[in-house]
Amino acid sequence: MIDPVPGATLPERSFGPVTATDIVRYQGASGDMNPIHHDDDFARAAGYPAAFSAGMLSAGWLAAYCTEHLGETGVRRYRTRFREVVHRGDTLTASAKVVRVFEVDREQRVELAIRLRKDGDGSVVVDGTAEFALQPQGAQQP
Amino acid sequence: MAVMPIEWGKVREYAQATGAARPEYLDDPHAPIPPTFLATVVFWTPIGESLRSPQVLKACAEAGMEAGRHSLLSLEQEYVYHGALPRAGDRLHASEQLRDVRVKQTRSGRSMVVVRFTVSFHDQPTLQDEQGELRAECRYTSAYLQREHP
Numbered sequence: 655m656i657d658p659v660p661g662a663t664l665p666e667r668s669f670g671p672v673t674a675t676d677i678v679r680y681q682g683a684s685g686d687m688n689p690i691h692h693d694d695d696f697a698r699a700a701g702y703p704a705a706f707s708a709g710m711l712s713a714g715w716l717a718a719y720c721t722e723h724l725g726e727t728g729v730r731r732y733r734t735r736f737r738e739v740v741h742r743g744d745t746l747t748a749s750a751k752v753v754r755v756f757e758v759d760r761e762q763r764v765e766l767a768i769r770l771r772k773d774g775d776g777s778v779v780v781d782g783t784a785e786f787a788l789q790p791q792g793a794q795q796p
Numbered sequence: 797m798a799v800m801p802i803e804w805g806k807v808r809e810y811a812q813a814t815g816a817a818r819p820e821y822l823d824d825p826h827a828p829i830p831p832t833f834l835a836t837v838v839f840w841t842p843i844g845e846s847l848r849s850p851q852v853l854k855a856c857a858e859a860g861m862e863a864g865r866h867s868l869l870s871l872e873q874e875y876v877y878h879g880a881l882p883r884a885g886d887r888l889h890a891s892e893q894l895r896d897v898r899v900k901q902t903r904s905g906r907s908m909v910v911v912r913f914t915v916s917f918h919d920q921p922t923l924q925d926e927q928g929e930l931r932a933e934c935r936y937t938s939a940y941l942q943r944e945h946p
Contacts, residue, residue: 669815676813683806683813685838688865700866701943709870710835714814717831726820727881732831733874782872784831 656723658764658788662752664723669715669770670745672707677742680711709736712746712780716770719748724786730763734782738772745773753783762788797891798841800917802829804884806836826883831875834882834934837890837915846894846913847938855897859907861942871910872937878930888917889928895935906942913938 656662670676678692686708689696697705713734721729740746750766757763763785770780804825810833811821821827837843846852848863856863882888895912902908914935919928 680813683810684835686835710832710873711814713873714810714816714830714832718811718814718816721816721820721831722818726818726830727828729831729875729877729881731874731876733872734832735872736870782874 656752656764656766658752658755658762660752660754664719664750664766667719667722667748668745668773669748670743672740672742672744672746674742677705677707677711680708680714684708684710684714686710704741706739706741707744709734709739709780712736712740712770713782715746716748716768716780716782717784720750720766720768720784720786723750724764724784724788728786728788729784730758730787731783731785733784734768734780736780738777738779740772740779746770746779747773750784755788764788797889798837799920800834800837800840800888800890802833802882802884802886802888806839807833807884810836824884826885828881828883832873834875834915834917834932835873837917837934841890843890843892843915844913844936844938846892847911849894851894851897852909852911852940855899855909856940859899859909859942861907861909861940863909863940867940867943869939869941870936871939872935874935876933876935878932880931882917882931886931887920888931889920891916891918900939902941908942909940911938911940912936 750768753765766784917932921928
């Protein structure tokens with residue numbers, strides 16, 4: 655759970671080092687079989703140095719990080735922007751901060767600024783916002 | 797319009813592929829979906845037909861670029877949920893709408909055709925509600941980027 659107070663942060667979580675297996679497993683699960691994410695020859699022909707990970711895998715990791723802390727049924731809005739590509743071997747760190755706490759139809763919600771950064775140079779690969787209900791329907795009172 | 801059954805096995809597979817192997821997904825036959833799970837709608841219907849709509853092809857031609865797979869970038873995805881989060885066992889009806897097409901310049905002076913489209917997910921129609929209740933929307937922002945001149 656998180657302190658529903660602007661400025662509160664979630665404990666960071668690390669993902670990776672990203673492997674070819676992580677990427678193909680996500681591609682198989684998601685149905686996006688774009689070869690640019692697993693086929694180096696294809697990626698080079700398209701002008702890239704090597705295949706790079708799928709942006710939606712980064713978005714999925716950040717989503718897992720959010721649901722781990724805020725519950726699996728609470729998501730109301732989840733927005734991610736793809737900033738930089740991730741390569742095999744990269745290690746990533748997820749972080750989140752409360753931006754606002756508000757109410758919609760008598761439901762208490764929290765909006766988080768979320769971010770996934772590359773370890774090392776600290777570059778942001780994905781950022782965005784996530785809106786979660788604090789006590790989603792069906793959740794037990796603590 | 798395509799029907800997308802939300803399957804528990806698929807939810808488990810997706811959760812495991814995204815570092816979310818938790819009992820809420822793995823042990824509940826009516827597991828809720830992970831926040832980005834609806835990306836798997838592509839197993840039921842091809843999406844992105846908006847990216848090849850006449851309006852987009854015209855904008856690309858005018859900007860002097862090809863609307864090809866190699867020049868396509870995904871910039872942003874947003875999922876918006878209405879009412880109870882979909883769960884394994886639900887059947888959703890998916891449909892796609894083009895929102896808008898804009899031509900922009902990147903910082904390096906290349907042209908970019910930015911396309912926004914939405915995939916909407918409704919409950920099955922009922923006698924009372926011909927369209928079915930809106931459960932979720934996935935809003936895509938994609939762009940065709942002009943290749944760098946050699």
